[in-house]
């Protein structure tokens with residue numbers, strides 16, 4: 001691992017350390033980067049999205065992960081489904097971080113290090129990463145590169161002063177040249193310290209804005225192996241023991257006869273996705289031109305959604321429930337049947353499409369209903385599913401169309417059969433701790449509640465993200481305490497996070513246009529192009545104490561939105577034969 005000058009280098013405390021990190025588990029990392037690392041006797045850290053492993057959509061298989069690990073590489077955590085964790089509830093973020101880690105442990109990887117999707121970090125998330133048993137969690141964009149953060153430090157310290165907010169240069173993009181890559185190493189050679197370099201795709205033909213070609217990667221690794229630096233995995237730098245798996249609060253199925261859909265009448269708009277109903281997803285796959293609009297001509301309430309397909313060659317336009325780990329997706333029981341219904345009117349036939357979540361959190365296409373005819377007036381589509389597949393833990397569904405025309409939707413429902421009433425509180429159990437855990441949780445819960453109350457009073461005023469405000473969705477609605485009703489989930493105590501979890505979070509109260517992230521982030525919405533790029537923080541925050549929040553790298557604002565989230569989903573939507 002050491003270059004020819006290593007013997008002459010200064011003591012280990014001053015010699016620069018480089019980590020080669022690879023995000024998202026893209027298969028081309030295995031095919032194009034892994035052999036180069038092996039050739040030079042180097043090892044990297046691969047941050048894996050567990051719900052995407054082996055999904056036949058350009059991600060590594062479990063067997064490939066084992067090959068990487070057995071060759072000396074580190075397998076790190078990168079959530080189950082790669083959401084922007086700052087945009088989900090603390091319970092959902094805990095599921096994403098803890099469950100991803102638990103799955104990697106179950107697969108046999110002694111996982112100790114984490115990377116935040118989109119490098120979006122706040123104090124709640126750093127606490128959750130620690131709570132879930134990780135020893136470090138990596139950000140991006142806080143160290144100097146030729147493309148950003150040019151007044152930032154050249155290297156992270158060893159040990160890091162902020163192990164759950166590890167400093168790293170912005171992710172490598174297709175703009176980077178060999179000399180750019182070399183520069184982040186040579187600047188650390190001058191300063192000492194640690195530089196974790198982050199790659200995404202290693203591919204030809206510029207397959208992704210966050211990619212480098214195999215030849216450039218190979219040239220860089222060849223050069224790196226001649227340098228007086230130590231190349232280590234993140235775990236080799238951070239150290240620490242492998243902690244046991246930590247259970248996250250799971251969401252119980254709705255009581256028998258109850259509608260499991262969150263925001264079923266589409267009245268609440270997403271805080272983060274402009275004009276998308278909370279817990280719903282607009283999707284169009286294939287080749288067509290589709291738009292989604294809010295209409296005040298609702299079946300009930302103030303709003304409904306209209307899908308308009310203006311040109312069509314293939315695919316579907318859909319409004320479906322968000323596929324997540326429980327904040328939105330109704331929990332389900334395998335073997336049970338589900339009765340779906342929705343009110344619609346439109347110019348073309350429509351049908352329900354269904355997906356299910358498996359036991360590790362991955363989502364798969366399941367089935368579709370027969371078609372319902374076009375209707376000029378509000379009509380109710382109802383359909384009862386077959387028995388939910390073995391291993392299904394949740395469902396996602398919605399109506400779709402596949403022709404030029406319009407479809408207006410409102411008032412969805414999903415009711416299961418044969419499910420016993422949900423327990424009043426989500427379980428928080430750990431087989432490895434047993435009864436002691438309940439005692440600890442009880443004590444911690446009391447302390448935590450006290451801290452939460454104290455914290456809420458203190459922190460509201462200086463919360464980084466503004467509180468949602470403005471009128472509720474739909475102009476005709478009264479405005480019942482819309483802004484004040486939304487309770488942001490407070491960050492955990494600084495030392496250890498063990499949030500007693502309540503049942504599924506109630507949907508936030510209606511609020512108006514999505515709030516924007518403050519300053520230096522001209523377009524805070526989702527989706528692209530207004531969303532901040534993945535390799536930056538979501539927003540600069542006012543300095544508190546310790547190191548200042550790094551400047552927003554200006555170059556990133558003009559970069560295309562990293563396609564990992566959108567592209568992965570698009571690939572999955574189109575791959576319905578699986």
Ligand SMILES: [Zn+2]
Nearest residue numbers: 023024117118
């Ligand atoms: Zn990622």
